[in-house]
Amino acid sequence: MPRITVDGRDYEVPEGRTLLQALDDLGVLMNGVEIPHYCWHPKLSIDGSCRLCQVEIEGQPKLQIACNTPVQDGMVVYTRTERVRRAREGVMELLLVNHPLDCPICDQAGECKLQDYAFEYGVPRSRTREPRRALKKRVDLGPTIVFDQERCILCRRCVRFCREVPGTGELGVFGRGDRSVVDVFPGEELRNDYSMNVADICPVGALTTRDFRFRIRVWFLKEIPGVCTGCSRGCNIHLGTAYNRVYRYTPRRNDEVNETWICDEGRLSYKAIGAPDRIREPWLRSARGVLEPATESDALGRAADRIRTAAEAHGPGVVAALASPHATNEDLFVLRRLLAALGTEVHGMAVPRGRGDEILLREERAPNVAGGRALGFGEAEPVLDRIRGGGVSVLLVLGHDLLDPRYEGALDALRRCESVILLDTHHSELERAAEIVLPVRHAAEKLGTFTNFAGRVQRIEPAVEPPFLALSDGETLHRLGRTLGLAGFAGVYDVRAISRAIGSEFPAFAGRDVDAVGPLGLPLAGDPA
Amino acid sequence: MGQRVPHVTGYLTEHFADDAFGTLAGYRARGGYETARRVVTGMSPAEVIETVKASGLQGRGGAGFSTGLKWSFMPAETDRPKYLVCNADESEPGSFKDRILLERGPHQLIEGILIAAFATGAEKTFAYVRGEYAFPADCLERAVAEAREAGLLGERIFGTDFRHDIVVVRGAGAYICGEETGLLESLEGKKGQPRKKPPFPAQFGAFGMPTTVNNVETFCHVPHILARGPDWFRSIGTEKSPGHTLFGVSGHVVRPGLYELPLGTRLDEIIFEHAGGVPDGKKVKGVIPGGMSMPILPAGQLDVPMANEYLRERKTMLGTGGIIVMNEDTCMVRVACVVTYFFRDESCGQCTQCREGTGWMNRIVERIERGGGESEDLAVLLDVAGKMEGATICAFADAAAWPVQGLLRHFREDFEAHVRERKCPFPASFEL
Incomplete structure (x- = not known):
């Protein structure tokens, strides 16, 4: 070398x-x-x-x-x-000869490489007396990106990006010399599944996303490292947060996972965190058959009661669980322990699917499919079949992945259970079949790890606090276990200890706990990936 | 149609008065293609390259690089096809020599290309003719068709395994497509923007293949060198700059036009003896010696031999040999306006210094010409030119900076007078 x-x-x-x-x-x-x-x-x-x-x-x-x-x-x-x-x-x-210097009204101000480098390497005075170029301001290049032609310094990163990454090539440089401008080709618009990356790589305020621009001054944002939950790729991201809100996701470089990119769908998935349809409190189905708000202890008490009663009447095998690939390794490991303590082996995991591509986006639209599988959660269908056959009395459901079209009729099947205990982040149709609904935290609100499709264990950490009382799936299940008086569920929930414990039961996870994987994650032990 | 024959001819142009010389029969009647036959049937490629190296032939496209050395950069052992490019994108203001070579001696060019192709192992030549040269391109196309018909292009040329063909391509009118890698981009159907180096064209040229780009005139010298030997060639011109070249003289002279003369001929001899001096008894004020991108020389420095080793001492270069003469009425700020406008217009816009610097310089000199100049403008101009020089992908930025530097070096007083008087003090100068 x-x-x-x-x-x-x-x-x-x-x-x-x-x-x-x-x-x-x-x-x-x-x-x-x-x-x-x-x-x-x-x-x-x-x-x-x-x-x-x-x-x-x-x-x-x-x-x-x-x-x-x-x-x-x-x-x-x-x-x-x-x-x-x-x-x-x-x-x-x-x-800077032709740059408009409109920093006070520019949304890039504060994270602008032209500002930063002018400060660091530039001259503090201007010697130009000449008029600057007047070009297009606020041009919609497509549905996602707004363009300010005057601010552009013609580095052509965006042009190369569109040609080289999504391969769509909507952008070009038109004209020569100091009349050169970046623009879309005639009759086209910037529209591809990765379009918003151009705003990240644009060093100046020329390309901004319609979604984020003018929402907040960037210097108020705290950028918390995390992982996108949109698909099983697990693209590394920063969660831009302020005032306990997530304002944006931006890609965080990880050459092993997503290089420096993220798809538009994943980028915009942050909106789910603060969405109005978050489940904000526990709900219990009343005697009249409607869901009504309840306290956590009432909800957990009823859930424990249902499980205990069913297991005593028909044996633990009538208690079943459907895990979610949106839950962390830690959440799922607690679920495993709970099921083991109850003595049931009836469980599976519903995996939502969508269109994948050759770039980043995977068909499995959840961040922890590989983690769930590695922790022993198989397909959801056998569990659903068992429910349809009347063999399940109490069903624990994490998340609403069952609403994916591939599980058609799952809702009807769930109605066959005597009791469905649902832990979820957002209200959904699934509640119609639920007797007990418990709010849980979004990935942006908790500590844990996801295992991506290639077997890389990656850490997430709380970027915001939910503005209501909710725990992680793991801690909620831990409290359920404690309410049930199960061995090993006493005491305070310690997600770090849980994370370490995974490795002692599943050797592939040894040394892959939240504190060990680092900011870029680690592949599962013994995994060729 | 313009001039058909140079006012002074030499080995390149001596038969240009003869219309038949432009045809295959006429060219052959003068011994045409016999040198190529002898080379292809009797010499090795390495011998040809050595001969051209020994002749000291320098490229006539402006940079003056050794032609033989350039050919030797082509990889000898390769499975990839190799290409030649004939640069006929003659766009340098003040330069009009390749046009005559294409119109009056296309077979001489083809013979030069054949010898170069044999030496470099190129299987195809792309002759890139500037779009405005419609008639020269027609002349070349006709000659290529004739040569192909006669078996001088195609397979088994001169009964050997040597094969070659020429494709004539027409440009679309950008100055920058005369820069060799800008030309290659344009040739490939892309926007004409010079490529960063490395890789160099000899490794990654036209369509990614090893490629050598030579100017029209450069090719035209080759048959003569192979016919008469490197010693003969070296006996003409100066020791470091051998051979003839075609000087194009324009501007305020009695007889503008082309002059085929040895390199090293004195500039004042070309202007006053050959081109008849300045009309109306006026004096020379300044002369651009080698096309618009070369720094100007003042009237007092015309005693310079026209060869790079002498011109460099005066901080200018031979360029393409386009001599632009300006009389005593000429406003050098207006000249700066013309020059900077041209380069601002023609900059491809890739590199920061060139894209922004050409426009900035142009706006400053136009403001000075309008009477709005300030004394610090001259320092800014020089500083901007200095920032552009040697800092970009291609030499265009240098070409844009040098003339401004030259004008300020020799005619600073013109600029200062504009600033002082807040108007142009040269009412008799050419109109902008």
Whole structure:
């Protein structure tokens, strides 16, 4: 492997990479080695046009762009010389010649690379007296993206993204010289399943999402690392939160999972967190046959009563459970323990499905399908068959995955149970069959892990608190177990201890607890993935 | 139709007065294609490259790079098809030599291409002719058809395994498509934008294949070098810049037009002896020696031999040999307006410095010309030009910066007078 020296420090770098790529591979780019850049993006082809990443290389008379200069053994690079400083200053000044400088009303302000780099590398005065280009403002490029042509610095990341990632190529650069503009091709609009990524990679305020723009000043946001729950890919995200609300999901880089992208559907799934149809309190079916609000202890008491009565009358096998792939490994592990303590082995897991693609989106539309399977939850159909055959009296249901069209008639089947105990985040038709409804926390509101389709265990943590009393599925089940007086369910629920305990029962999870997997997750032990 | 024959001819253009020279029969009657036959049947590619290297032939497209060396960059052992590109996108303002070479001597060009193809192992040549050159492109197409009909293009040329063909492609009128990688992009049907290097065309050129791009005139010298030998070629011109070239003289001269002369001919000799000097008894104010992208020379520096080693000492270059003469009435700020407008208009817009710098310079000089200049504008102009130089994907930004630097170096007083008087003090100058 070639060895290079950057600002006096030695690095062993991968072969066949350019300087920026190699430093990015090592994780030191803008994290020890400061080489500002606009057009270069680790997951897009090299453009070489913004010219900001110029560095001095020993033996080369001219400054070279780090993004396109192949590393060579013995290369000696300087990033902090006077020449480099002046070159950066020059690029920054020229980028601002035509920029509208409308930062006070720009939604990118605060997370704008033009602001940041102008502050860091630019000149503090303007020397231009000339009028700036007047171009299109607030253009709808499509249903998701709003474009400000004046702010664009023509780095062309968005153009390359559309060509190279979704492969839709709606965008191009039109015109020449300082009349160049990014735009959609005539008669087209920016419309693809990944369109909103262009707003993330746009270094300036030119491309913003219709969904997020002007909702909040970004400096009020706290970005909490998490995992998208939209499908079994488990794209790494940041949850942008403020005032106990989630304002957006943005992709968080994980080269093993989602690179730097997220699909539009997953991105917008944050809306479910604060949705008006969240279940905010326990509900119990009254004698009149309608669901009425109840206290948690009443709900848990009734649930425990139903389970105990049924098990005593017909044996524990009439108590069954349908797990949810939206629940965490910890939630599902508590469910396993509860079922084991009750002595029933009747369980399964309903998996909602949708259209998948070749990029990120998976057909299995839940984050923890592989986790559920690894913890022993099989298909839902055998359980449903058993219910239809009258063999189930009390059914514990996590989530409303059963409403997926592939489980047609599941609602009718559930009505055959004497009692359905539902733990869910959102109101749904499933409640019609439920006797007891318990509110639970959304993934954005709890600590735990998901196992993605490839067997990678990834951590989620509470980004917001639910504005009502609700516990995680695991803790709710823990309290149910305690109400039932089951062994091992006494005491306070400790999700970290549960997370560690998974590994002792399921060796693949050993060392994969919430505190061990780190921000980028870890593959299941012994898993080839 | 413009000029048919240069005012002064030499080995490249001596038969251009003869209409028949443009036909296959006429060209053959002058011994045409005999050199190519001898090369293809009797020499090895390496020998041809060595001969061209030994001749010292420099590319005539503007950069003046060694042609033989460029050919030697083509990978010898490769399974991939190799290509040549004949750059006939002659777009440099002040330059009009390739046009005559295409119109009056297309077979001379084809013979040069054949020899280059044999030397580099190229199986096809794309001749990229600028869109405005409709007639020159027709002339070349006709000649290519004739050559193909006669078996000089196609399979088994001269009865050997050597095969080659030429595809004539017409551009759409962008200056930047004369830059070799901008040309390649355009050739592939894309927007004409120069490619970042590496990779270089010899590794990844037209359609991703190894490619060498040469100017029309460069190819035209090749048959003569192979016919008469590198020593003969080196006996013409200067030691470092051998051979003839076609100087295009325009502007305020009595006899504008083309002059085939040895490299190293003095600029004042070309202007005053060959082109008849400035009309109406006026004096020269400044001369652009090598097409608009080269820095201007003031009247006092015309005693320079027209070869890069001498022109560089005066901070300018031979470029494409397009000599633009300006008389004493000329307003150099207006010249700057024309030059910066051109480069602003033609910048492809990829690189920050070029896209923004060309426009900024143009707006500044136009404001100065209108009488709105400030004294600090000149420093800004020089600073912007300095930021553009050597910092971009291709040499266009240099080409845009150099003339501005040259004008300010030699005619700063013109700019200062505009600022001082708050108007243009050259009422007799050409109109913008």
